[in-house]
Amino acid sequence: MAKTITQEFTKGLWDEIPPFRLVLGLCPVLAVTKSVENGLGMGVAVVFVLVCSNMLVSLLRNIIPSKVRIACFIVIIATFVIVVELLMQAYAYPLFLKLGIFIPLIVVNCVVLGRAEAFAYKNGPVRSIVDGFGIGIGFTISLTALGALREVFGSGTFFGMSVFGPSFQPFTFMVEAPGAFVCLGLMLSLMNLAGNK
Amino acid sequence: MREIIKMIVVLTVLSSFSGGLLAAIRGGTMEKIEYQQLVFVKGPAIRNILEGCSNDPIVDRFKIKDGDIERSFFVGIFDGKANTVAFEGVGKGFGGDMGLMVGVNIDDDKIIGMGVTTHSETPGIGSKAQTDPKFPNQFKGLAAIEPCKVKPDGGEIDAISGATVTSRGVCVGVTDATEIYKRLKPQIAEKIQEFK
Numbered sequence: 001m002a003k004t005i006t007q008e009f010t011k012g013l014w015d016e017i018p019p020f021r022l023v024l025g026l027c028p029v030l031a032v033t034k035s036v037e038n039g040l041g042m043g044v045a046v047v048f049v050l051v052c053s054n055m056l057v058s059l060l061r062n063i064i065p066s067k068v069r070i071a072c073f074i075v076i077i078a079t080f081v082i083v084v085e086l087l088m089q090a091y092a093y094p095l096f097l098k099l100g101i102f103i104p105l106i107v108v109n110c111v112v113l114g115r116a117e118a119f120a121y122k123n124g125p126v127r128s129i130v131d132g133f134g135i136g137i138g139f140t141i142s143l144t145a146l147g148a149l150r151e152v153f154g155s156g157t158f159f160g161m162s163v164f165g166p167s168f169q170p171f172t173f174m175v176e177a178p179g180a181f182v183c184l185g186l187m188l189s190l191m192n193l194a195g196n197k
Numbered sequence: 198m199r200e201i202i203k204m205i206v207v208l209t210v211l212s213s214f215s216g217g218l219l220a221a222i223r224g225g226t227m228e229k230i231e232y233q234q235l236v237f238v239k240g241p242a243i244r245n246i247l248e249g250c251s252n253d254p255i256v257d258r259f260k261i262k263d264g265d266i267e268r269s270f271f272v273g274i275f276d277g278k279a280n281t282v283a284f285e286g287v288g289k290g291f292g293g294d295m296g297l298m299v300g301v302n303i304d305d306d307k308i309i310g311m312g313v314t315t316h317s318e319t320p321g322i323g324s325k326a327q328t329d330p331k332f333p334n335q336f337k338g339l340a341a342i343e344p345c346k347v348k349p350d351g352g353e354i355d356a357i358s359g360a361t362v363t364s365r366g367v368c369v370g371v372t373d374a375t376e377i378y379k380r381l382k383p384q385i386a387e388k389i390q391e392f393k
Contacts, residue, residue, distance in 0.1 A: 060211075068204045072211055079215035083222055090226040093233035
């Protein structure tokens with residue numbers, strides 16, 4: 001049963017939204033979502049890498065020998081990750097300082113490699129771009145939502161602006177690592193609850 | 198055999214293409230990145246040292262070749278005269294190398310300010326060299342042509358309590374800067390004319 005182009009796009013927004021449905025690439029998700037800004041920045045970087053790598057993998061899928069496909073995917077992904085890293089340094093340096101090591105680590109992000117292997121290697125370029133875009137946007141939405149939740153309760157701010165006023169006592173547990181797991185778990189359970197109805 | 202050759206060819210072509218692309222982008226963004234790094238890493242220290250100058254010291258900078266390396270100098274214009282430069286020396290602290298930005302008035306060879314740009318010292322102890330203004334302020338007015346030392350070593354700088362290694366490292370870095378200054382003073386004086 002072939003999906004339409006629209007379905008390829010929208011599946012990334014709900015049915016297969018990473019990291020909730022495809023519980024992949026959790027390391028950066030848990031580490032960078034201390035604030036909305038970080039989550040959004042990371043998401044945009046991942047969208048760029050996913051779209052470009054999906055497109056290239058799909059265009060080259062008949063040339064790449066299947067025995068060295070993983071090596072080829074990694075070369076392609078790593079190239080685009082470094083492009084993002086350089087561009088971010090040149091145009092968004094403060095964000096680069098905050099995200100730090102997690103930008104180069106997009107290379108080993110399972111979401112990106114997973115889409116190249118599971119989707120782009122088997123489908124045409126248009127579908128692959130749409131798929132990368134959908135999954136990437138889904139990833140961005142998740143990271144932004146997670147970042148918003150953690151920032152609002154953990155430091156009482158949203159995009160650095162105070163939400164509750166000066167009397168608010170921040171719930172710092174939320175911006176620490178265990179808080180990330182708890183938030184992710186709660187959001188996942190809520191999504192399952194909504195999906196099962 | 199044919200399969201192996203195909204693998205080698207594909208991987209080689211892909212890698213060289215990716216290398217070429219990255220080299221091109223790196224070349225295109227290098228200047229921009231350098232500027233951004235100056236603004237966000239060294240900028241705060243430079244602006245602090247050259248407080249009250251009428252120009253933007255990060256734009257008004259020049260480079261001098263010192264042996265194998267190129268050093269950047271940031272010019273501060275006070276009362277319409279370009280007579281102050283800020284530049285960086287390196288000292289070894291508790292956690293590794295520290296970058297020390299030192300501002301020198303070239304008319305009377307005196308240090309007008311000092312600030313830590315990069316460090317990996319213990320947060321809350323050695324990091325006070327960067328965050329507590331009391332420590333760097335001690336360097337103001339010292340002669341920029343003499344080595345500088347902490348009090349136990351016979352100098353006049355009060356070490357940060359609990360962070361003697363860091364304080365010594367800062368002094369070594371400032372001394373390094375004074376040596377650069379002594380060595381390059383003629384070139385500095387010549388280059389700074391352009392900013393008058």
